[in-house]
Amino acid sequence: MKLFYTNASPYARSVRIVLREYGLEERVGETISHPFDDAPEFLASNPLGKVPCLTLDDGQAIVDSEVICAYLDRVMGSGRLGxxxxxxxxxxxxxxxxxxxxxxxxxxxxxxxxxxxxxxxxxxxxxxxxxxxxxxxxxxxxxxxxxxxxxxxxxxxxxxxxxxxxxxxxxxxxxxxxxxxxxxxxxxxxxxxxxxxxxx
Structure with a gap:
């Protein structure tokens, strides 16, 4: 799995905190992707061109920080945060x-x-x-x-x-x-x- 993010995004930070609260850093690789760079891989995952964006191993993409946090919490975590x-x-x-x-x-x-x-x-x-x-x-x-x-x-x-x-x-x-x-x-x-x- 891969998380597209920037260091200056408060939305991405919330996702990165949830990753660390559940110890998921080894399972989810973090890739800096500035939205204005319009990297093809990033845009293919999120047509909105916004971070954060989480791509799963099967190629499915999850976008929007609240949705990603809920996914990490409920599916990959214990659900204790949400x-x-x-x-x-x-x-x-x-x-x-x-x-x-x-x-x-x-x-x-x-x-x-x-x-x-x-x-x-x-x-x-x-x-x-x-x-x-x-x-x-x-x-x-x-x-x-x-x-x-x-x-x-x-x-x-x-x-x-x-x-x-x-x-x-x-x-x-x-x-x-x-x-x-x-x-x-x-x-x-x-x-x-x-x-x-x-x-x-």
Missing amino acids: GILESDWALRTYYGVCSGLIDTLVLLRQEKVREQQELRSDFWWQRYQNAISRTLDYLNRHSQRLGDTLSLAHINLACALDYLNFRHPEINWRNAHGALVRLADDLEQRTSFQATRLQE
């Missing part, structure tokens, strides 16, 4: 909000690139900033939903906050979100998290 979400709608909602935060942070990153080209939309820039601020407040306020047992929701949250630090260091989220700071700092001590931190 099972708790199945019957806890509050936790599943928290997980979804973390995913939405990642999406918004990526959109804000794209506006930064557009700004360098003098194409930035002030309207969308402000909407993304406002959404990020509200979402961080929400996640901090409802952080007790996560509980103490590691789940896909914990992983999603950590990947969102790491990407926030990585691409948007000007956003000072730590001062007003103590619960998130404690969660992120604790999670980043795990071996699986230390081995997958975002980088260029």
